[in-house]
Amino acid sequence: MSTDTNFHRLMCPQIADICLFAFFASLSIFRVVMYPEVAKTVIEDVSQTSYLGAVAVAFETIILGILSFYSNHQVAVYFAEAMYWIATVLGIFVACGGVFFMSQRQKPHSFPDVTGAWFLTFIPLIVNSTVGGAVSPYLAYKNGTTVLVTSFLMWSVGVGMSFVILPLYFWRLVSCQLPPRAAIISTFVPVGPFGMGAYSIQKMAVIIGSQIVEHRFFFAQGPQPPDDASALATIAEGIHWVGIMLAAVQLGIASFLLVEACSSVSAKVPKTFNVGQFHVLPDPVLSLRY
Numbered sequence: 001m002s003t004d005t006n007f008h009r010l011m012c013p014q015i016a017d018i019c020l021f022a023f024f025a026s027l028s029i030f031r032v033v034m035y036p037e038v039a040k041t042v043i044e045d046v047s048q049t050s051y052l053g054a055v056a057v058a059f060e061t062i063i064l065g066i067l068s069f070y071s072n073h074q075v076a077v078y079f080a081e082a083m084y085w086i087a088t089v090l091g092i093f094v095a096c097g098g099v100f101f102m103s104q105r106q107k108p109h110s111f112p113d114v115t116g117a118w119f120l121t122f123i124p125l126i127v128n129s130t131v132g133g134a135v136s137p138y139l140a141y142k143n144g145t146t147v148l149v150t151s152f153l154m155w156s157v158g159v160g161m162s163f164v165i166l167p168l169y170f171w172r173l174v175s176c177q178l179p180p181r182a183a184i185i186s187t188f189v190p191v192g193p194f195g196m197g198a199y200s201i202q203k204m205a206v207i208i209g210s211q212i213v214e215h216r217f218f219f220a221q222g223p224q225p226p227d228d229a230s231a232l233a234t235i236a237e238g239i240h241w242v243g244i245m246l247a248a249v250q251l252g253i254a255s256f257l258l259v260e261a262c263s264s265v266s267a268k269v270p271k272t273f274n275v276g277q278f279h280v281l282p283d284p285v286l287s288l289r290y
Contacts, residue, residue, distance in 0.1 A: 014065035021058050028055075043105050049098050050117040056090040056124035060131045063087065067134055077138045081147070084128075084135050088150060091124035095157065114172040115179060116189030118165050125158030126196045133203040141215055148207060155200050159250065162193040166253075184268045187261040194254035198247035205243020209236030 032039050042048040063083045070076035098121040102109065132151025136144040169190060179186055213232050 014062075014069060017065055018062055021062060025055070043101050045106070049101050049106075050120040052098065053091075053094045053120045053122075053124040056087055056094055057127050059083070059090060060087045060124070060127050063131050064134060067138065071138055077135075080135055081139060081143065084131055084147065087124075087128050087131060088154065091128045091154060094124050095122050095161070111168075111172045112176045114165075114168050115183060116169065116186035118169070119162055119190050119193050122158040122161045122165075123193050123196070125154040126162075126193050126200055129155035129158065130196060130200040130203065133200060133207055136207055137210075141211075145211070148204065148211070151200075152204060155197060155204065158193060159197040159201075162190075162197070166190065178264050178268060181268045181270050184265055184270050187264045188258075190257045191254050191261060194250040194257065198250035198254065201250070202243045202247040205239050205246075209239045212236050212239070 042052070063080050066076055066080045066083070129151040132147045132154065136147045136151070138144075139147060178184060213229075213236050
């Protein structure tokens with residue numbers, strides 16, 4: 001089988017990804033344009049607000065696909081970098097806007113309202129940091145450093161806010177018991193930010209170490225000779241191990257949450273699937289009279 005045939009076969013999932021994203025994004029935009037009441041419902045319901053992060057995450061998978069198949073083309077790399085910054089804006093809007101809507105536009109929340117869907121608000125930031133770690137090696141030094149620093153900031157906000165939500169979520173479980181059967185599948189969502197965060201920080205640590213070795217970068221301006229390869233390699237190795245340790249902490253938390261989620265689902269086997277919406281709101285589109 002020729003190389004071109006293998007390439008086109010591997011490209012099929014990427015093309016399907018782009019087509020599906022464009023199709024459902026168009027449907028969502030068309031729905032909001034035709035029925036503006038939908039936008040108000042999304043803002044005023046925490047479960048629907050959290051799902052805005054799915055748009056950013058789906059967009060970021062396209063960037064990874066471009067890098068996987070076209071990284072040898074400089075134009076494609078520039079295009080992936082531009083898409084990365086668009087994804088960064090989307091992730092920040094979902095995270096900051098989601099918290100703002102929850103505190104200003106929605107009814108007061110109580111502990112029974114805390115679900116795994118709350119983590120969806122910050123997952124796009126963590127996925128964005130992973131994408132940045134994949135994009136930065138193909139860029140020039142300054143651009144790659146800027147993307148890498150931005151990705152680390154996205155990771156710190158996403159993982160940090162997930163650690164803020166985790167105690168609330170844990171206390172909700174022990175004080176209000178498990179979510180309803182229809183929403184029990186939401187117990188798997190908290191695994192995402194910590195599992196992806198572990199992969200992201202480890203990948204960024206490797207790239208930071210390689211940048212230090214390749215560009216001979218020291219933090220100090222002192223007497224260290226810039227050509228001391230052994231010192232640079234030691235610094236890079238130390239950064240690698242810091243990334244591994246941070247990843248191991250997050251992986252341990254993700255493993256614990258995974259075991260708890262499997263136990264919860266086995267205790268309440270769902271007949272219908274509803275990740276985070278406990279109380280079904282009337283859809284303004286379906287409630288219209290024709």
